[in-house]
Amino acid sequence: MNSLARSRRLQPYLFLTPYLLGALLLVALPAGVSFLIAFTRYSGMGRPVFVGWQNFQWVKTDLLFWVALINSLLYILMAVPLRLLGALGLALLYSRPTRATGLYRAAVYLPTVIPDTAYALVWTWILNPFYGPLNPALRTLGLPAPSWLAESAWALPAIVLASLFQIGEGFVVLLAGLRHIPRETYDAARVDGANRWQTFTAITLPLLSPWLILLSVRDVVLSFQSTFTPAYIMTRGGPYYATYFTPLHIYETALDGMHFGEAAAVMLLVFIVTILLVVLLYNLAEGWGFDED
Amino acid sequence: MKISRLPKTLASLALTGLFILPLFWMVSASLRQPGLPPPRGIEWVPSPLVFSNYTRIFDILPFGRYVVNSAITSGIGVALTLVTASLAGFGMSLLGKRARLRLLLLSAALQMIPVTALWLTRFLLLAWIGQTNSRLALVAPAIMGSSPLFILLFYWTFRRVDPAVVESAKLDGASLLQIWWKIALPLARPALMAVGMLSFLFYWNDFISPLLYLRSQTLYTLPVGLLQLQEMDRTNWPLLMAASVVMTLPAVGVFAALQRSLLWWDE
Amino acid sequence: MKTRTILIAIIAFASILTACQPANGGGISFMVFGDPAELAVYQTLVAAFEQAHPDLPVELIHVPGQADYRNRLAADMVAGTPADVVLINYRHYAAFAQSGALEPLGPYLAKSSLIQESDFYIEAVEPFKWLDELICIPQNISSLVVYYNKDLFDQAGLPYPADDWTWDDFLAAARSLTQDLDHDGRTDQFGVGIEASLIRLAPFVWQAGGEVVDYDANPSTLTIDSTKAIQAAEFFFSLQTVHHVAPGLDEETAEDSESRFINGRTAMFFNSRRGVPTYRESAAFDWDVAPLPRGETRAGILHADAYCLPGASKHKDAAWTFIEFANSVEGQTIVAASGRTVPSLISVANSPAFLDPSAKPANSRVFLDTIPYIHALPVHFNWIEIEDIASEELWRGFYGQTDPLDALQRAIQRTRVYFTENE
Numbered sequence: 017m018n019s020l021a022r023s024r025r026l027q028p029y030l031f032l033t034p035y036l037l038g039a040l041l042l043v044a045l046p047a048g049v050s051f052l053i054a055f056t057r058y059s060g061m062g063r064p065v066f067v068g069w070q071n072f073q074w075v076k077t078d079l080l081f082w083v084a085l086i087n088s089l090l091y092i093l094m095a096v097p098l099r100l101l102g103a104l105g106l107a108l109l110y111s112r113p114t115r116a117t118g119l120y121r122a123a124v125y126l127p128t129v130i131p132d133t134a135y136a137l138v139w140t141w142i143l144n145p146f147y148g149p150l151n152p153a154l155r156t157l158g159l160p161a162p163s164w165l166a167e168s169a170w171a172l173p174a175i176v177l178a179s180l181f182q183i184g185e186g187f188v189v190l191l192a193g194l195r196h197i198p199r200e201t202y203d204a205a206r207v208d209g210a211n212r213w214q215t216f217t218a219i220t221l222p223l224l225s226p227w228l229i230l231l232s233v234r235d236v237v238l239s240f241q242s243t244f245t246p247a248y249i250m251t252r253g254g255p256y257y258a259t260y261f262t263p264l265h266i267y268e269t270a271l272d273g274m275h276f277g278e279a280a281a282v283m284l285l286v287f288i289v290t291i292l293l294v295v296l297l298y299n300l301a302e303g304w305g306f307d308e309d
Numbered sequence: 310m311k312i313s314r315l316p317k318t319l320a321s322l323a324l325t326g327l328f329i330l331p332l333f334w335m336v337s338a339s340l341r342q343p344g345l346p347p348p349r350g351i352e353w354v355p356s357p358l359v360f361s362n363y364t365r366i367f368d369i370l371p372f373g374r375y376v377v378n379s380a381i382t383s384g385i386g387v388a389l390t391l392v393t394a395s396l397a398g399f400g401m402s403l404l405g406k407r408a409r410l411r412l413l414l415l416s417a418a419l420q421m422i423p424v425t426a427l428w429l430t431r432f433l434l435l436a437w438i439g440q441t442n443s444r445l446a447l448v449a450p451a452i453m454g455s456s457p458l459f460i461l462l463f464y465w466t467f468r469r470v471d472p473a474v475v476e477s478a479k480l481d482g483a484s485l486l487q488i489w490w491k492i493a494l495p496l497a498r499p500a501l502m503a504v505g506m507l508s509f510l511f512y513w514n515d516f517i518s519p520l521l522y523l524r525s526q527t528l529y530t531l532p533v534g535l536l537q538l539q540e541m542d543r544t545n546w547p548l549l550m551a552a553s554v555v556m557t558l559p560a561v562g563v564f565a566a567l568q569r570s571l572l573w574w575d576e
Numbered sequence: 577m578k579t580r581t582i583l584i585a586i587i588a589f590a591s592i593l594t595a596c597q598p599a600n601g602g603g604i605s606f607m608v609f610g611d612p613a614e615l616a617v618y619q620t621l622v623a624a625f626e627q628a629h630p631d632l633p634v635e636l637i638h639v640p641g642q643a644d645y646r647n648r649l650a651a652d653m654v655a656g657t658p659a660d661v662v663l664i665n666y667r668h669y670a671a672f673a674q675s676g677a678l679e680p681l682g683p684y685l686a687k688s689s690l691i692q693e694s695d696f697y698i699e700a701v702e703p704f705k706w707l708d709e710l711i712c713i714p715q716n717i718s719s720l721v722v723y724y725n726k727d728l729f730d731q732a733g734l735p736y737p738a739d740d741w742t743w744d745d746f747l748a749a750a751r752s753l754t755q756d757l758d759h760d761g762r763t764d765q766f767g768v769g770i771e772a773s774l775i776r777l778a779p780f781v782w783q784a785g786g787e788v789v790d791y792d793a794n795p796s797t798l799t800i801d802s803t804k805a806i807q808a809a810e811f812f813f814s815l816q817t818v819h820h821v822a823p824g825l826d827e828e829t830a831e832d833s834e835s836r837f838i839n840g841r842t843a844m845f846f847n848s849r850r851g852v853p854t855y856r857e858s859a860a861f862d863w864d865v866a867p868l869p870r871g872e873t874r875a876g877i878l879h880a881d882a883y884c885l886p887g888a889s890k891h892k893d894a895a896w897t898f899i900e901f902a903n904s905v906e907g908q909t910i911v912a913a914s915g916r917t918v919p920s921l922i923s924v925a926n927s928p929a930f931l932d933p934s935a936k937p938a939n940s941r942v943f944l945d946t947i948p949y950i951h952a953l954p955v956h957f958n959w960i961e962i963e964d965i966a967s968e969e970l971w972r973g974f975y976g977q978t979d980p981l982d983a984l985q986r987a988i989q990r991t992r993v994y995f996t997e998n999e
Contacts (some may be wrong), residue, residue, distance in 0.1 A: 027485045031400030032412070034393040035460060038453020039419060046430035047422065053430065060433075060654030061675040079990070109321065113573070116321065121572045122565075123325040126332060129564040131514040133532040134553035137539065138335040141546050146347040146830035149334060153351055166829035168977075181331060188571055233421070240423040245516050249539065252643075255825075256972055263425040270429050271647040273961050274671055276654075283426040290423050344839050346764075347830065369612050388586055436655035486583070524607075524652055524659070526637055540641035541612055544835050 047287075054280035060270070064277070071281035081282060083257050084265035085289070087172060091243055091261065092293070094176045096235045100228065103186030108220075111194045121191075128184025136249035139178040140165065165251050171258040175246050186231045193227035194220070229297065236293050240286055262286055335557065339363070339550035362551035366538065374527065375534035376555065379513055382530055386448045386455065386512035387505055394454030394504055395497065398463025399489050402470070416457035424517075432521050446522040447515065447530070455511055459504045466500040467493055502570030509563050531556045603633030604894045607659035609645040610916075613853035617914040624910055625901050632894050646960070653677050658886040660895040664712060665881045666703035667775075670957040672884075673706040679885040682710035684896045690904045691921070700880050700920040703952050712882035713903045716917035717925070718849035719876040719946045720779055722746075722869070723937070726862040728753060728765070728843040737866035739945075743783075743811060746869035750821035753843035767821035769833025769845040770812075772974030773967040774987075775877060775953065776846060777812050782951050783871030784808035795954045796995050798966060801984045808871065809973065809980045817976040825975045848879035849943060852915035856936055865937040867946060876946040877953070880920070918943040958994040965990050 054071055056064035075081050106124050110117050127135070142148045143164040151161035164174040197220065205215050244263035247253055253260035253268075262282070270279035339362055341355035348355075366372050401412050435441050435449070454460050470493060478488045494501065516532040523529055529537075538552050608618045615638050622634045637659055639645040646668060652658040653672065664672070672678050682705075685693055693701060693710070700717040704710060722737065729736055732752050737745070750767030757764040770776055777800075778788050786805035789795035800809065816822040823833060823842075837845035838858050845851070855863060868876060883899040885892060901907045908919045912929040915936075919925045931940050956962065966987040973983030 028400035028403040031396040035397035035453050042431065042449060042453055043419060043422060043427060046427045046434060049430040049434060050426060059675055060650065061677045120321050120325055122568055123328045125564070125568065125572060127328055129510060129560050130331065130557050131532065131560055133516050133535045134335070134556045135331070137535065137549050137553050138331055141338050141550060142331070142334055144546070144830055145826045147546060149351045163826045163829060166825045181328060191572070237421055237423050241425045249536070256968055266425060266429065271650045274650060276429065279429055283429065286423060287426045290421065294421060392583065392586055433654070439656070441655040442657055521651060524637060524648065524657065536644070537640055540644060544831050
């Protein structure tokens with residue numbers, strides 16, 4: 017009886033084995049190897065040679081690394097808040113289920129469904145200065161119509177613009193968050209005489225803040241990889257490094273230059289920067305702790 | 310009442326139109342004849358309207374094969390993900406509070422690691438065991454449920470299951486596996502559909518993995534197929550758009566079929 | 577009980593589908609780059625080989641873009657699973673040679689009964705010698721030429737380029753050929769299409785009497801800021817910035833110069849022999865090639881790629897059989913007939929397969945006449961990065977985002993560290 021009970025207690029862990037094993041093999045192990053290789057010179061062929069801090073010293077003086085990092089940070093600064101605002105606004109707009117909301121919600125999620133490569137290609141078309149539909153539309157509105165992906169100043173904003181349409185995940189999370197706010201809270205506020213803005217700032221926003229923080233953190237982390245496909249397909253990092261993001265830098269350092277050691281060093285730095293950003297975000301929001309939700 | 314709704318309805322319709330635009334332009338451009346000079350102003354419907362781009366993509370590349378490969382890879386990925394993620398989520402829901410908290414923290418931490426920091430060393434590891442250029446390399450994440458988010462989705466669903474049901478099933482002599490299969494999963498249909506859809510998109514869209522791993526053209530999936538096409542004819546927009554449409558339609562189809570489970574999650 | 581069976585069945589099924597790999601029944605794999613028309617050339621070659629050697633099937637792997645091809649090759653080398661036969665340019669093979677990733681083909685060539693080293697142009701072979709050992713077998717001795725649209729020249733009433741035409745002649749022709757046909761303020765037809773990169777600028781630098789690096793054999797820096805080199809760069813950049821005979825950035829983004837040439841909207845296009853199969857197939861107008869216009873002196877730039885055998889290949893003898901075939905008189909004749917190469921075998925280069933005037937370009941002799949004046953770029957293990965970085969700076973200069981001297985100096989300064997960085 018005792019051994020049966022014990023095996024019963026252990027069985028849930030058995031169910032967790034693929035997950036935990038996978039996490040070990042696919043996350044912990046590569047992370048560990050990254051850490052080790054960052055201190056070696058390794059061309060991928062041949063054997064790694066220990067070189068201590070040399071890779072990090074190289075990275076410190078490597079102009080391309082800083083350009084890539086700054087570009088990634090600029091992207092985060094522009095894209096993350098805008099995407100969050102967009103997702104929030106749309107979630108608020110479509111939070112009440114009506115007959116038409118089904119269609120509206122599906123429309124909002126639709127661009128998110130388009131595969132990354134196809135999405136990058138269609139935006140290359142839309143942003144094309146002569147063939148694409150965006151510039152003629154801007155011109156009729158009297159707005160400036162730059163050459164987007166061909167201009168150093170506009171290429172990064174162009175990629176940010178494209179990312180603004182793919183806010184499906186944030187949208188869904190915030191819909192769920194809004195759903196969790198009990199109606200009674202709203203009713204009580206209305207009884208107290210609160211107007212819509214007050215309701216929003218005093219009730220909705222605070223109750224949504226765990227979700228908002230979760231989304232910002234997730235978006236920041238994702239930004240370090242989600243820029244790879246657009247940069248690779250649309251501009252290959254150009255024009256003149258305007259869209260040269262960190263994941264592309266890592267990829268080219270390793271496979272163009274055959275410098276796996278340096279690439280690993282950059283990967284480690286990316287990881288550290290990500291942690292710093294997450295900590296910063298938590299501090300900004302005055303530390304909302306983890307809870308069951 | 311209805312009149313005050315008008316601005317909101319108009320805004321909603323405008324937004325809907327806006328979000329449909331990318332897909333619309335993809336289709337519209339795919340019907341354009343290649344090689345023509347730029348249009349004057351916005352050309353909503355191209356004239357002349359041609360369908361030849363769609364046949365051409367199958368002529369210059371084994372595009373049909375790429376579609377099949379993408380389908381197989383996504384199929385395997387989804388099947389494995391549903392199994393591993395639901396098992397993990399179920400297991401997690403049965404544990405005590407401390408263990409659950411630790412696992413939640415672990416999942417949150419895993420979510421925090423940018424994949425960029427793992428690509429290349431995953432590649433090296435797979436290279437060291439000689440498993441690059443294989444489908445295994447593409448579906449490897451499915452072993453761990455593809456994403457901690459999916460585990461959490463199942464976990465939240467199973468937490469809602471009345472523990473009494475599980476207890477009585479145990480007393481009836483059912484093994485946990487049977488409970489998982491016969492009781493928990495049927496109750497988790499929305500989660501199954503949501504994770505099914507999200508994981509399908511995860512594998513269907515995956516660009517970096519086939520780019521890094523695949524050498525044999527017989528294994529190529531659509532994302533790298535699209536890249537190949539772009540490299541062959543970089544400014545032949547209609548051709549590239551046609552290929553994009555072919556790649557996007559199944560994703561949109563899966564979305565259309567399963568979107569209710571995701572967008573109406575809590576209803 | 578049944579549950580477990582179902583679970584196992586799912587996992588087993590998934591594993592089977594996953595493990596199903598393409599079988600490679602005792603043959604070899606051959607990785608190529610280029611347009612579909614170029615691919616067709618290699619398909620013809622492979623078909624001929626398979627007829628002669630039915631027991632050696634060849635799997636063709638096609639990676640269209642050159643940069644993608646290099647990344648794919650690098651990834652495969654790291655994974656230990658490169659194709660058995662690969663094509664590498666002389667400017668790009670050094671990193672692999674230095675790591676010992678390539679099997680030197682010199683010994684195989686010495687034992688061959690079909691071909692020997694003296695059958696090849698020495699200018700094509702020398703760059704592929706690393707530490708005095710021949711690593712790869714060059715398939716061509718191509719160089720940069722000017723493709724021109726004869727119909728557009730006729731329409732403008734201009735004579736076709738002469739063999740000894742100069743920079744000034746070239747510029748004058750380009751200006752006459754740049755036209756706004758429908759008078760809407762936008763140029764519809766450009767005189768010139770040329771890529772803003774180091775390998776396109778280099779011949780101009782040599783023609784002006786300048787040098788690209790300090791010592792070819794052991795370069796330590798780019799030297800493109802000498803007075804003569806500046807003259808060359810100023811002329812090169814002025815094609816776009818001053819005379820506007822080449823498309824500006826907007827126009828190039830909308831439609832790249834090569835497509836523009838193929839669609840008949842650009843009169844002259846600078847390219848190596850690589851373009852011929854595509855132009856034969858897609859250009860609807862009459863065209864030919866002219867030598868590079870001359871500066872102070874004549875100079876051409878070597879474009880050569882070669883068949884290489886990765887050391888990790890498990891089918892070295894079979895791979896060599898294919899490489900030998902591809903570079904035999906028979907193999908090179910097949911490839912030459914499709915227009916893709918300027919054959920590196922002297923006999924084939926001087927045969928009708930290459931020189932036949934009824935196959936475009938009629939003036940193929942131009943490629944052979946350039947050979948005595950050909951310069952090769954240095955072979956250096958970091959050359960890819962040096963070229964990429966320098967080209968980025970030259971790109972800015974070409975599109976007027978900075979003045980020529982600044983572009984050149986930045987190119988030199990940013991690439992300096994890569995000459996000595998030992999990785």
